[in-house]
Amino acid sequence: MDIKMEEIENALGYKFKDKNLLKLALTHKSATHSNKNCYERLEFLGDAALELVVSKYLFVNFPDLSEGELTNIRSAVVCSQTLSDVAEKLSIKNHIIFGKREKMEKFNENKFILADVVEAIFGAIFIESGFDKLEKIIVNLLKPYIQKAISGKLFYDYKTKLQEIMQREGQKEIAYKDYEIIEKKYFKSELFVDDKKVSEGYGSSKKEAQQDAAYKFLLKMGEQEE
Amino acid sequence: MDIKMEEIENALGYKFKDKNLLKLALTHKSATHSNKNCYERLEFLGDAALELVVSKYLFVNFPDLSEGELTNIRSAVVCSQTLSDVAEKLSIKNHIIFGKREKMEKFNENKFILADVVEAIFGAIFIESGFDKLEKIIVNLLKPYIQKAISGKLFYDYKTKLQEIMQREGQKEIAYKDYEIIEKKYFKSELFVDDKKVSEGYGSSKKEAQQDAAYKFLLKMGEQEE
Incomplete structure (x- = not known):
């Protein structure tokens, strides 16, 4: 296996059974000829899985918050800024597989792409190991952001x-x-x-x-x- | 237990361990003095759970659809029309707990409220029995709508x-x-x-x-x- 991918797995605390799934989650569409061979489908799935994990965490841990407050805090937590921070932690930058042109144009620095890749990785874990496993990993990664959001440091509507x-x-x-x-x-x-x-x-x-x-x-x- | 609630459980194929949770999912805010004693928080959770179930179903069963197609079909499936149809199947109408005024104003006929209650019930099952159990119930209920969406009868973007x-x-x-x-x-x-x-x-x-x-x-x- 690619040594770079091991670095990501170690930071996640998760070993992929199917290494090709992680590779798919790291592949930008510029590197393929088909939308199906890039991270976009996994991102679609991971985005929904991430929303549910954060929703459940907020629902369970903050029984006094109204639906509106829950929604606002969830938006503050699940945003490109949080996810590109997580991408940093996971050392995703420089490991994304781009087509040549895009690589030169430094798409690597694009925080929206970094956020998409993080969601795609969540999607890959979800499809491989189910909701409960993914939940543990996401809560572990996002707890500090949720706490910041709750204490109002991150969150502003x-x-x-x-x-x-x-x-x-x-x-x-x-x-x-x-x-x-x-x-x-x-x-x-x-x-x-x-x-x-x-x-x-x-x-x-x-x-x-x-x-x-x-x-x-x-x-x-x-x-x-x- | 209320005989009406049993009717809903039979249609769902799910028995609530905590009957108060189902009651909460059926309670409109007009019947309470606090946002926390109505279905809204459960609806917040159920909405996210429903999105993930449908996302996974589409991801797994339609490997040739692009992210954009998956997103469009998911929106066509997860909409008030589908959910108020499901509410009909589950005999939810007339079982929603309203404040008096609202009852008179026939909120019961409001399809957005019916859809919200269905989501709240999904949220209640998710919190009580987890993702896998909820997934089976939702797939069972929504399969015909997903198939219609895919074959283009329901779906139009x-x-x-x-x-x-x-x-x-x-x-x-x-x-x-x-x-x-x-x-x-x-x-x-x-x-x-x-x-x-x-x-x-x-x-x-x-x-x-x-x-x-x-x-x-x-x-x-x-x-x-x-």
Whole structure:
């Protein structure tokens, strides 16, 4: 086996029975001629598995949080920033298999791709060893992020904050106009207050892009520190 | 035990060890003074569990589908329409515990609430008996919907269809402006083509509202039959 893959396994605390599955989770689509031979399908699965693990952890450990609070904290935990931090811990960077051109363009530094690969690895563990095994691994990796989110250091729901401020100012209408930038795999969201565009944000999901747009407008209004 | 609850258990093929958990899954917030004594937290959990079960089923059974196809089919399967159909099968209607006012207003007929309760029941089974048990129950209930989605009878991705048509017509810009109608618990999405509003749609998620808006505009253009 590739020595690099062993490094990832050691950091995960998990040995893959099928090493090709880990290799698939590390393969960017630029390295293959088919969507099926890259990490994307595993990422689809791992993303859903990660959501459920974090949902269960929050549900069980925080019986006093409402559905809305649970949802907000889960979004704060399951985001590209957390996952690219995890990618760092797992030494994934530099081990992703790219096509030549992309390698030169330093896709390796792209935190969205790092986050996708982490999800794909979770998907691979889930399909190979089931939910309970994956749960242990994810809880172990993400516990510090969940605790930060709960204690409010990581978590900030800018959309809610903005809504509260706008309501104080007399029911201004807020709307988000979302764009999916498919080529580059990110989302852009424009924030409108009373039909006037006031800011725009970016992220790896619509939710993140909207939070970013709300954050930027809060900054502009002086309601938020950087 | 309440005879009504037994009816639901028989339809599910699952006996709750803790009958209070099923009761919680059936309790609308109008019947309680606290968000924690209604189905909402269980719905949060069940929603994520349902996504993972369907994701795994599609991943395992359709190795030739791309991530994008898997995502589209999953959205077609996991929607209020499917879940309110399932609610019908499980005889959930009329067994939901409402506050008096809401009962009179026939919330019982609201398909979004029916869908939420089904998710809450899934959440309750997951927390009581784990992923593998829930998986069997959901696959059993949803298999016909997944098969319909795959064979294209249920599934129609209007957003993609619209995008393809607009591209044929020379790169018109499409944007969705989303509103969350919190009070009534649904989403509204306005569809803009080259900055001109052309339609609006409604649904229980942003995704559904955007699909509905795209569908309505396709109808208008005569590109889609009702």
